[in-house]
Amino acid sequence: MMSEGKIYHIPAMLNECMDALAIRPDGTYIDVTFGGGGHSRAILERLGPNGQLYSFDQDLDAYQNRINDSRWHFVHGNFRYIKNFMDYYGITAVDGIIADLGVSFHHFDEAERGFSFRYAGPLDMRMNRQGRKTAADIVNNYEESELARVLWLYGEMTNSRALAARIVRHRSTNSITRIEHLLTAVGITTAELPDGTELSIDSRQKKDLARLMQALRIEVNDEMAALTEMLEGSKTLLKDGGRMVVLTYHSLEDRMVKNFFRSGRIDGTIEKDFYGNILSPFSVIEKGRTASDEEVERNPRARSAKMRSVMRVANEVIS
Numbered sequence: 001m002m003s004e005g006k007i008y009h010i011p012a013m014l015n016e017c018m019d020a021l022a023i024r025p026d027g028t029y030i031d032v033t034f035g036g037g038g039h040s041r042a043i044l045e046r047l048g049p050n051g052q053l054y055s056f057d058q059d060l061d062a063y064q065n066r067i068n069d070s071r072w073h074f075v076h077g078n079f080r081y082i083k084n085f086m087d088y089y090g091i092t093a094v095d096g097i098i099a100d101l102g103v104s105f106h107h108f109d110e111a112e113r114g115f116s117f118r119y120a121g122p123l124d125m126r127m128n129r130q131g132r133k134t135a136a137d138i139v140n141n142y143e144e145s146e147l148a149r150v151l152w153l154y155g156e157m158t159n160s161r162a163l164a165a166r167i168v169r170h171r172s173t174n175s176i177t178r179i180e181h182l183l184t185a186v187g188i189t190t191a192e193l194p195d196g197t198e199l200s201i202d203s204r205q206k207k208d209l210a211r212l213m214q215a216l217r218i219e220v221n222d223e224m225a226a227l228t229e230m231l232e233g234s235k236t237l238l239k240d241g242g243r244m245v246v247l248t249y250h251s252l253e254d255r256m257v258k259n260f261f262r263s264g265r266i267d268g269t270i271e272k273d274f275y276g277n278i279l280s281p282f283s284v285i286e287k288g289r290t291a292s293d294e295e296v297e298r299n300p301r302a303r304s305a306k307m308r309s310v311m312r313v314a315n316e317v318i319s
């Protein structure tokens with residue numbers, strides 16, 4: 001479902017991403033985060049008649065943006081299974097992969113999806129609506145220590161223990177199933193309102209709330225594990241000379257991508273040859289580029305985007 005008149009998404013750093021992908025017209029490409037299809041459409045524009053593009057999204061809402069083009073294939077699934085899906089399509093090697101991580105404007109702007117503290121609505125946050133765990137399940141059922149761990153790890157919240165204790169105290173008498181309930185639990189008393197009602201939040205509270213919501217979202221969607229598996233799968237799928245571009249929106253995922261691109265390993269462990277040169281399956285092209293001022297002016301949500309890109313190489317030695 002999409003509310004009328006709302007933009008599904010505006011792609012970030014579109015030209016920079018296309019330059020970094022250096023599209024081969026006859027190549028096979030994967031966009032693991034289709035969303036509104038902005039990056040996918042730009043890839044198709046650069047592909048010739050024999051090029052192919054596979055676009056993943058775990059949220060079936062994205063399918064409303066489908067592209068009527070015989071070179072385009074939609075994969076409704078989690079990108080963590082990129083290797084299995086591509087095996088299924090009989091594709092063992094690709095020329096390029098793009099990942100524009102996180103959620104689309106659509107997720108934030110649709111109150112019923114429960115991603116934003118700006119609107120009254122259910123506390124959901126599942127990108128895949130068939131997913132078993134909602135944000136409400138986490139805040140109502142996790143042990144206090146487990147909840148504190150999520151807030152600390154994924155929200156980098158220094159007050160994670162106190163906040164978890166507060167939520168647990170609140171839920172002992174009230175179940176927390178809506179955004180308004182969560183706000184009340186953390187001390188921003190809010191009446192229950194019809195879905196979609198805009199909530200007034202003090203600008204000083206927004207930063208902490210954004211961290212809280214980020215932490216819950218990452219846990220609901222198991223985002224760090226999915227990213228790990230997608231990066232590993234991509235490494236095996238990329239041809240020598242193939243390109244990979246990743247746009248990240250918070251430091252946790254950016255750190256993981258940065259380490260992986262530098263070393264070829266998720267834990268970032270560097271392998272060196274006899275002479276002390278770094279051995280890596282990637283040659284780094286873009287080391288964390290951000291959107292131009294002009295783009296941020298036009299699309300403020302591009303402010304937190306960071307782009308990294310690499311070329312796959314056969315055990316290149318980097319001195």
Ligand SMILES: C[S@@+](CC[C@H](N)C(=O)[O-])C[C@H]1O[C@@H](n2cnc3c(N)ncnc32)[C@H](O)[C@@H]1O
Nearest residue numbers: 009011033035036037038039057058078079100
């Ligand atoms: C930032 S948006 C991508 C926007 C897109 N590049 C565009 O131009 O419109 C991220 C999209 O990836 C999807 N997504 C996030 N994590 C995913 C995962 N693990 N597997 C598949 N899709 C995922 C989300 O549902 C969302 O639609």
